Amino acid sequence: MPIFFVAISAVLVAGCVADNGDGDVSANIVASDQNLADSQITLNRVDSPQDAWIAVFSDSDGERGELLGYAPVNKGQNSNVRVNIDINQVQNISQSVIVQLFSRQGGVNTFDVNVSQPITVNNSVVVKTIVITRQNGGGNGDGQNASIDVADQNVLDDTVTVSSVTSPQRGWIVIHRDENGQAGEILGFAQVQAGNNANVVVDINGTAEPGTQEQLTAMLHTDAGQQGTFEFPNGADAPVTEDGEIVQEEFTVTWQESGGLxxxxxxxxxxxxxxxxxxxxxxxxxxxxxxxxxxxxxxxxxxxxxxxxxxxxxxxxxxxxxxxxxxxxxxxxxxxxxxxxxxxxxxxxxxxxxxxxxxxxxxxxxxxxxxxxxxxxxxxxxxxxxxxxxxxxxxxxxxxxxxxxxxxxxxxxxxxxxxxxxxxxxxxxxxxxxxxxxxxxxxxxxxxxxxxxxxxxxxxxxxxxxxxxxxxxxxxxxxxxxxxxxxxxxxxxxxxxxxxxxxxxxxxxxxxxxxxxxxxxxxxxxxxxxxxxxxxxxxxxxxxxxxxxxxxxxxxxxxxxxxxxxxxxxxxxxxxxxxxxxxxxxxxxxxxxxxxxxxxxxxxxxxxxxxxxxxxxxxxxxxxxxxxxxxxxxxxxxxxxxxxxxxxxxxxxxxxxxxxxxxxxxxxxxxxxxxxxxxxxxxxxxSTNNQNTSNSQQNTATDPNY
Structure with a gap:
């Protein structure tokens, strides 16, 4: 049956439950570092003294960061608890996450971190920190295994599509106009996540007469400054390099008339x-x-x-x-x-x-x-x-x-x-x-x-x-x-x-x-x-x-x-x-x-x-x-x-x-x-936005808050 809620984009998947029935179960989380397979992690065991939520957060210098996902657990021992993770919030190939146990309040299908109270043992919250590794990503370090695949294409309604972008970390795919064989004016950009990104659509500002062909360059940039804000050339979001070479790919576009829009x-x-x-x-x-x-x-x-x-x-x-x-x-x-x-x-x-x-x-x-x-x-x-x-x-x-x-x-x-x-x-x-x-x-x-x-x-x-x-x-x-x-x-x-x-x-x-x-x-x-x-x-x-x-x-x-x-x-x-x-x-x-x-x-x-x-x-x-x-x-x-x-x-x-x-x-x-x-x-x-967030170079391109 569908799950219904507002503002949190995780699917709830409960594991098997074995309640020992003694009415006095201690709280505990057993989990190990693991690969993020199919946007899902598995907790080996969760013990809870009551019906509860298990929630997964990003690790922000030892404190809870963004909510990545959650699942219900029942009173007693819960084995192999699976939690679906919002992949868009996982910014790096490998990162630590905080797993925490909360009381179940606000309805069986609704978790609200502001409503549900942390479960404590001896006045200490029940948490576990583990490292998760994305399996669709590529490597470590500055640009290792980074790649771009983009085909020649028609430009319709001021967008281009980059077939595939592999990035070692969260970053930007940036479309440059070719100027004497070098990447020149920035026409547009779109955010990419760590790992493989398929069919990335980029809004661009450039225009030309219908039928005109032009050489463009798709270039991978970091998101090293204020996250979610593209900062280049006057900022920290520099091009990604691999073996000393900028990760980029040239392609040819043919400008077309609008398809009726x-x-x-x-x-x-x-x-x-x-x-x-x-x-x-x-x-x-x-x-x-x-x-x-x-x-x-x-x-x-x-x-x-x-x-x-x-x-x-x-x-x-x-x-x-x-x-x-x-x-x-x-x-x-x-x-x-x-x-x-x-x-x-x-x-x-x-x-x-x-x-x-x-x-x-x-x-x-x-x-x-x-x-x-x-x-x-x-x-x-x-x-x-x-x-x-x-x-x-x-x-x-x-x-x-x-x-x-x-x-x-x-x-x-x-x-x-x-x-x-x-x-x-x-x-x-x-x-x-x-x-x-x-x-x-x-x-x-x-x-x-x-x-x-x-x-x-x-x-x-x-x-x-x-x-x-x-x-x-x-x-x-x-x-x-x-x-x-x-x-x-x-x-x-x-x-x-x-x-x-x-x-x-x-x-x-x-x-x-x-x-x-x-x-x-x-x-x-x-x-x-x-x-x-x-x-x-x-x-x-x-x-x-x-x-x-x-x-x-x-x-x-x-x-x-x-x-x-x-x-x-x-x-x-x-x-x-x-x-x-x-x-x-x-x-x-x-x-x-x-x-x-x-x-x-x-x-x-x-x-x-x-x-x-x-x-x-x-x-x-x-x-x-x-x-x-x-x-x-x-x-x-x-x-x-x-x-x-x-x-x-x-x-x-x-x-x-x-x-x-x-x-x-x-x-x-x-x-x-x-x-x-x-x-x-x-x-x-x-929307509070008044203009296209992916066209203006200093606008914040925020993550979906669906």
Whole structure:
């Protein structure tokens, strides 16, 4: 089950317990110097006279320094107690740490050094000092085993990526402009930890005309002065040397036009709310004064997080739907539990709704992959945090031909109707088996795939459906399926209503060229598979659909668009996919128009991208210029994270959510698929930084305080 807390980023892993039962156990810690394997240390034995915490701190001249990790121990003898360590706080290859025993106060899942009291024996605290050695690092001394690996690359949105940096200690990777064969002007820098650092992203200040090639140098510097502040050339952070030579690597960059984002970056901080999920994909919060957050994990689990009064959350498993799901592929899958919505009268009726991928139902077309299902569940009491699986009432089922493009982020609108986004059925270009062979599913008004549906779950249709059709749906009187509210979508995973204006926004993941955000209005056609973003698909131009899609001369009208009088609606935000030269990101993740208390974000659409790379977690947070409520195209930029070393998340962005106060949360995972336990939920908070911490040479590039 996920662990929930605020501000401390350690995973709790308890060892085996053997209580001798005599009620008078002395306190003792037995541990030896060891390698830091998989960011974890093991304490041979911890004896405690009561239920307690074992906490690990950095050694600051014999005093407790930064908290590195902690774990619960029980009264009695605890053997092989494993403690996960925050690797970002381990500054050197080898360093001493202080292990200390504390009383367990403040809740089983929450350790607070200001609340929990040190356990003492004969008026002396119970501590043990050991030396831990990082195993991913390189050597001792000034520059031994230090190395840099950086490839020639395009510069997009003023960033470069250094593939690998190995440093014997905490330091800086610095990008210099080449001046007559020597490292010259500093363009940018980013902090690196002791050991191996992969895919280090550095913001740079340099600019040049698109297409210009330039030689740059990546150089390793120490962090010998004030830690966390880059001090060079007027300071102590000198270049690292190895065998008398500066550790550096030259590379060539080609300056590119922005992939649809401008460079005027806003800044927020992130606060860790919960971790230990597999792949959190949806969140809902009842407006009932409890402050609860309901988080849906792709694996089929829904958790209820309840504030415990001291700034953290207690968790309970609200519902386990895992047995109802089609089996998932841990390395990558677009199926699973995908949506969660609370009834508008949740505070009175306790009803909530889930969108998930079930095994193919009886009578479904042969060869299809699964059935997408929307179901209603009811809590036995509105204040309960445990639901009964047997309360399920199936509302809607839609058969999906392929495993992908399921959309699913259901939401209730201001009109109290349920809005259900559906993908085009999967595959590519809406032309695979199970798709309308002439126009695709998204353009087929007789198919529920590739649409946004609107249904009334509080009524039942006279024809035996578990829902009714709102009387003003666009096809209520014919011409298409009456459930359809809008059409022409590829994979509109996320929907959100602006809580102030009531306008509906939907993200739509692109094929291989354009990622888009749409302002959705009743009856409109948003173009797929005729258009991707505001550009015609090459498929519609009679060329191979697997080549480069879209181009400068491929805007409307697209082939057949005028003949069919389709009146296609373009997105209000779009940017290029990384599969297209000069593009960024891999799949847009929709968010919300911000209506919380951070004034710099107010009236701007906050969203993200899954990752700049599908191989490494490089998710983006993005922000639009102020929304206008019209169909005009808005500019967007990267939303920088002020309490991150490089200003970025360094996780896959899976979804966004809001609480009852309209504050925004980002749901993330360290891996792309529904496997492992790296899933985390962060809350966006106001940053005290006023500028990019990794661009200004005398700014403090602080460690993440998630």
């Amino acid at each position: 401008d460079n005027n970056r806003a800044i927020v901080n992130l606060r860790l709310i919960a971790q230990g999920f597999t792949s959190p994909v949806a969140m809902a919060s009842p407006d009932d004064g409890t402050g609860r957050l309901f988080v849906a994990d792709q694996t089929g689990l829904i958790y209820a997080l309840t504030p415990n009064g001291n700034g953290s959350f207690e968790s309970e498993l609200l519902l386990d739907l895992s047995e109802n799901l089609v089996p998932l592929q841990a390395n990558y899958d677009e199926r699973g539990l995908l949506g969660l919505a609370l009834h508008p009268d949740f505070g009175q009726n306790g009803k909530f709704y889930a969108y998930y991928t079930a095994p193919l139902r009886e009578g479904a077309p042969s060869g299809f992959d699964h059935t997408n299902r929307v179901s209603e569940f009811t809590l036995p009491d509105v204040n309960s945090n445990v639901a009964d699986l047997n309360s399920e009432r199936i509302i809607l089922e839609i058969d999906n031909p392929q495993f992908n493009h399921n959309a699913g982020h259901i939401i209730f609108g201001p009109d109290n109707y349920l809005y259900v986004p559906t993908g085009d059925g999967g595959g590519s270009y809406d032309i695979s088996a199970g798709h309308n062979p002439s126009i695709g599913n998204a353009q087929d008004k007789n198919s529920l795939l590739g649409k946004i549906l609107r249904i009334d779950v509080d009524s039942q249709d006279a024809n035996g459906l578990s829902y009714a059709i709102p009387s003003d749906n666009p096809f209520i009187n014919g011409g298409g399926r009456p459930e359809i509210f809008a059409l022409g979508f590829r994979n509109p995973f996320h929907l959100s209503f602006d809580s102030f204006t009531g306008r509906l926004y939907a993200s739509d993941a692109g094929q291989s060229s354009w990622e888009e955000i749409n302002l959705v209005e009743k009856g409109r056609n948003y173009g797929w598979n005729i258009k991707e973003g505001s550009y015609c698909t090459q498929f519609q131009q009679g060329q191979s659909p697997y080549g480069e899609v879209g181009g400068e001369n491929s805007t409307s009208p697209c082939p057949g668009e005028e003949d069919q009088n389709l009146g296609l609606t373009d997105p209000v935000i779009q940017y290029q996919n990384a599969a297209r030269e000069g593009g960024i990101g891999s799949a847009v993740i929709g968010g919300y128009v911000y209506r919380g208390q951070i004034q710099s974000l107010y009236n701007r659409y906050i969203f993200g991208d899954l990752s700049m790379s599908l191989q490494n977690p490089q998710g983006l947070l993005l922000i639009s210029e102020p929304v206008t409520g019209t169909q005009e195209l808005l500019e967007a930029s990267e939303l920088q994270i002020g309490n991150s070393n490089d200003g970025r998340l360094n996780m896959f962005v899976k979804a966004f959510g809001t609480d009852s106060q309209q504050e925004i949360y980002v749901l993330t995972s360290g891996v792309i698929g529904p496997g492992g336990t790296t899933g985390k939920v962060y809350k966006l908070t106001e």
